[in-house]
């Protein structure tokens with residue numbers, strides 16, 4: 001790691017998806033590998049996770065840790081984790097927990113000191129509530145990071161990509177680019193859909209992640225907006 005660079009100036013992105021299950025974790029892992037292939041140390045964060053196995057582990061948190069080149073305490077990588085795989089504000093309410101943005105920002109700031117680059121995976125789609133007063137957009141704004149939008153390429157994604165981009169812009173976020181993730185191997189007219197989104201989204205296409213590749217292999221197809 002290049003410890004001479006002020007942590008606040010090290011590259012970091014907030015990974016937003018067009019929905020839950022569109023490949024935010026998958027693409028985040030690919031981006032972590034892409035950073036590492038460039039010789040940078042990299043770490044992933046999942047501030048709010050829901051859904052654990054019997055041992056209390058969450059798939060996203062574990063996948064990001066496996067793709068990271070730096071180890072860090074789970075409390076920093078994942079400040080909030082709830083057992084049921086449900087909307088996080090409902091899981092938090094059931095657990096009697098208030099999700100606090102300040103706690104997430106503090107964890108992120110500490111995590112950022114440990115690696116050259118940091119990726120933060122959002123929760124579900126961009127406007128998922130995190131409590132009565134806050135949502136995913138508030139989290140992205142509080143972290144003040146550039147955003148990478150993961151578009152899960154399936155029927156309906158054009159509208160989801162445009163809606164998400166509009167809200168990102170309305171919240172004043174800087175958008176580094178988008179990634180086309182082929183979650184549906186059989187998507188009819190994939191190329192035409194890709195071209196439509198590329199034409200309508202005023203942000204660069206950072207790469208296409210093919211269906212069924214490993215995150216390591218997908219890394220080679222990604223341009224890092226460093």
Ligand SMILES: Nc1ncnc2c1ncn2[C@@H]1O[C@H](COP(=O)(O)OP(=O)(O)OP(=O)(O)O)[C@@H](O)[C@H]1O
Nearest residue numbers: 017020021022023024025026124182210211212213
């Ligand atoms: N390019 C791909 N090829 C094959 N499978 C993929 C691809 N991208 C994602 N998947 C699979 O699709 C599922 C959803 O992906 P992923 O968990 O990354 O979505 P997510 O947006 O992070 O979801 P969540 O909102 O739960 O965090 C996972 O089983 C993942 O392995």
Ligand SMILES: C[C@H](N)[C@H](N)CCCCCC(=O)O
Nearest residue numbers: 020050051085086087124128
């Ligand atoms: C459990 C799942 N994998 C995600 N972590 C949470 C997705 C919440 C979606 C809420 C919604 O938009 O309706």
Ligand SMILES: [Mg+2]
Nearest residue numbers: 024025060121
């Ligand atoms: Mg995920």
